[in-house]
């Protein structure tokens with residue numbers, strides 16, 4: 012069997028049609044969209060068409076879309092930009108303990124600038140309680156930032172309800188929808204959000220491009236200063252091929268959403284079930300409210316990284332911890348936030364399925380997982396004496 | 401991020417498993433990450449380590465280091481073996497990534513504990 016890619020939450024392969032759409036902008040259409048001549052104007056037109064398309068698919072207006080270099084930049088722009096813009100109204104920010112570092116570390120950086128940050132706990136499934144959000148609201152709260160779906164355990168947060176709570180209290184609401192877009196219907200109106208970050212490489216678009224949605228009338232301070240691109244919000248010549256590729260990828264993702272979701276959910280459930288049939292394996296994240304491609308399982312007595320390497324040897328790409336933090340030796344902050352023991356957290360492995368995975372790949376993976384887990388357990392100092400059970 | 405040598409030892413670890421009636425046993429937990437290695441040694445009358453086994457709950461680097469260490473130790477005198485450092489283990493593996501250097505401590509420390517256990521038993 013060919014190599015099997017099950018790390019689509021880290022990044023996805025570029026969709027062929029997106030690549031085709033990008034090609035002219037890597038070759039003949041190289042103009043700078045800020046230029047007044049025809050070279051520039053042609054590119055400007057394509058960029059604005061993409062903006063309209065992205066806005067339409069998200070239920071937004073084109074003026075509310077700001078292109079960025081990806082999810083991390085969009086999260087930073089939203090959180091830091093909004094916090095600084097509202098500084099005279101208050102200095103309290105609410106977020107959660109399971110956010111991606113792009114949000115969590117940004118909030119903590121603001122804390123050093125003197126902002127007050129409340130980091131909400133989650134339950135055993137990684138879910139935030141909207142009542143906790145309501146209870147955390149203070150007179151000086153200016154921003155709530157909650158991720159739509161978790162990158163590690165796949166838990167889908169009750170963002171609609173949190174959005175309602177934010178709206179009622181007149182507090183800005185930002186969501187990190189990086190993992191959600193392409194996997195769930197994401198619409199800024201139904202979700203009641205003021206700010207939303209997404210990233211193209213998570214939905215089969217190119218890497219290094221994303222966007223920030225900013226609801227009309229929302230004040231956000233710029234972070235980069237320069238040539239005044241993106242209405243002065245994000246200076247710097249735009250990543251044109253990236254933006255065009257993102258537009259195409261988004262269009263495809265939305266047109267195939269239901270079909271892809273259904274297929275991936277059935278593969279996901281097959282993989283989860285197979286894993287849970289193994290001894291002392293536990294599903295992490297929410298049993299039902301989870302991303303269609305996310306499987307996160309802890310195998311007791313072994314280490315996730317060792318399992319990852321063993322599976323890699325068998326041609327299967329998975330992840331332990333989150334992509335950015337593997338190589339660090341701390342167990343995942345997300346798993347720890349769900350209240351599990353450090354040892355169980357260290358035994359976690361994540362498979363994030365994508366459009367291209369097949370039933371055959373799932374079955375091969377299950378076999379490989381079983382072999383690897385057995386082998387690693389037979390070597391484990393913790394499993395000793397348990398072999399005969 | 402790992403060298404071929406690390407991956408090779410990880411995939412085909414030498415001397416893994418338990419030992420009946422070892423002459424010394426050492427168990428060390430890594431304070432930095434919670435990983436645990438156990439080492440068992442069999443020592444002959446001349447103080448030579450005739451056999452060694454290990455079990456590890458840990459990352460790839462920890463498992464590969466344990467395996468490498470057992471290869472380095474077999475047939476050596478305990479006085480010599482006790483001097484083997486984590487750095488030598490890492491070097492023999494073709495190096496470890498910086499954030500993984502601490503992983504080779506685990507095996508080296510577990511061996512030291514096993515030798516100490518052996519020496520205590522001799523008293």
Ligand SMILES: Cc1ncc(COP(=O)(O)O)c(C=O)c1O
Pocket residue numbers: 020021080081082083084086111113158160161162187189190210211219220221334
């Ligand atoms: C939830 C979440 N937020 C933000 C990011 C960062 O996105 P990007 O890689 O585009 O900067 C990621 C991707 O790793 C993510 O999963």
Ligand code: FES
Pocket residue numbers: 340430433434435458459460461462500502503504506
């Ligand atoms: S991370 Fe703990 S021994 Fe390697």
